[in-house]
Amino acid sequence: MAQMTSNPVSLAFAAGAIGTVRQHRREARAVQENAEIVIALSNKHGITEVLPIVIAQRGWVLAQEGRYQEGVAQIQEVVSSLRATGASLVMTYVLNLLADACTQMEFDDRRRVLMAATTALKRLEGRPLQAETLRHNGELLRMQNDSSTAEAHSCFERAIAVARKQSAKSWELRATTSLARLLDKQGRREEARALLAAIYDWFTEGFDTGDLKDARRLLEELST
Numbered sequence: 001m002a003q004m005t006s007n008p009v010s011l012a013f014a015a016g017a018i019g020t021v022r023q024h025r026r027e028a029r030a031v032q033e034n035a036e037i038v039i040a041l042s043n044k045h046g047i048t049e050v051l052p053i054v055i056a057q058r059g060w061v062l063a064q065e066g067r068y069q070e071g072v073a074q075i076q077e078v079v080s081s082l083r084a085t086g087a088s089l090v091m092t093y094v095l096n097l098l099a100d101a102c103t104q105m106e107f108d109d110r111r112r113v114l115m116a117a118t119t120a121l122k123r124l125e126g127r128p129l130q131a132e133t134l135r136h137n138g139e140l141l142r143m144q145n146d147s148s149t150a151e152a153h154s155c156f157e158r159a160i161a162v163a164r165k166q167s168a169k170s171w172e173l174r175a176t177t178s179l180a181r182l183l184d185k186q187g188r189r190e191e192a193r194a195l196l197a198a199i200y201d202w203f204t205e206g207f208d209t210g211d212l213k214d215a216r217r218l219l220e221e222l223s224t
Contacts, residue, residue: 009047012042013049015034015037016053020093023097028061031057034057052081052082053093056097059074059075059078059097062101063101063102075097075098076098079094079098096129098117099118099121101113118133121136122137132171134159135159135178138175139152139178142182149182159175159178173203173212192222
């Protein structure tokens with residue numbers, strides 16, 4: 001990466017952008033490496049613009065490693081620091097990181113974090129991440145009780161519709177995986193399998209990424 005540019009600001013932004021792509025692909029080690037590059041450049045050259053994102057990404061990495069409380073706390077610190085800036089798109093991304101980081105926490109802790117994140121997300125535009133925001137809201141509703149199932153279903157379907165409109169296949173895959181899990185819980189296994197298989201079969205590469213691995217595991221479960 002150092003050969004790409006000798007400008008430290010450009011290098012920091014390039015590393016931050018690569019880290020964001022890696023995070024979307026759920027490649028925790030690569031995300032960590034890019035975060036450390038940006039943090040080192042910031043310490044040396046006083047570059048602060050990309051810091052909130054990479055610090056939040058580093059918290060997300062901690063959560064992927066099983067250090068949920070520590071990772072979530074780090075992202076929450078970034079959320080607190082961003083509240084005064086009005087940077088809605090950055091905030092939307094960081095809040096989605098927060099929602100994603102808590103997925104393996106204990107039920108009550110996860111519900112608390114998700115509720116705070118999704119409540120804040122509803123107040124933001126964040127159109128590029130609208131599908132993910134809707135999906136996280138659906139996951140929160142799915143966790144609550146059976147009376148929220150219809151609303152969760154609606155959130156997942158809206159997330160899929162938004163993703164399709166934006167030609168965002170990765171977001172469509174995530175939302176469809178969430179909807180398939182909900183349908184399976186309702187005893188609609190064949191419908192869930194067919195729905196998920198349709199989007200999974202669209203992909204011709206990237207099968208080593210976390211989202212496609214998750215979808216494949218679920219398809220195998222639904223096929224038994």
